Amino acid sequence: MNPVRPPLWFYTYVLMSQKDGNFYTGVTNNLKKRFEEHNSGSVFSTKHRVPLKLIYFEACLAKNDAYRREKYLKTGMGKRFLRNRLKGGLTG
Secondary structure, three states, X not given: OOOOOOOOOEEEEEEEEOOOOOEEEEEEOOHHHHHXXXXXXXXXXXXXXXXXXXXXXXXXXXXXHHHHHHXXXXXXXXXXXXXXXXXXOOOO
């Protein structure tokens, strides 16, 4: 009898630098660990922008879906989607 394993989720996430207000978008299968890596300064692309705040994430069952979503969120339309989705949510 094989034990049932929970699904492996892939997360597309958006961080906001509390230092300069810029966004960073990425993909991971361990959101908590990756967020801690970013805030500890061990991620090259964000180490000069700490502290960071997790402002948005989506979960996908397929890695390629998460990367496709990341690519979209980095486009002009994706940024507009995020602004509309987060409207009023970044103040507190």
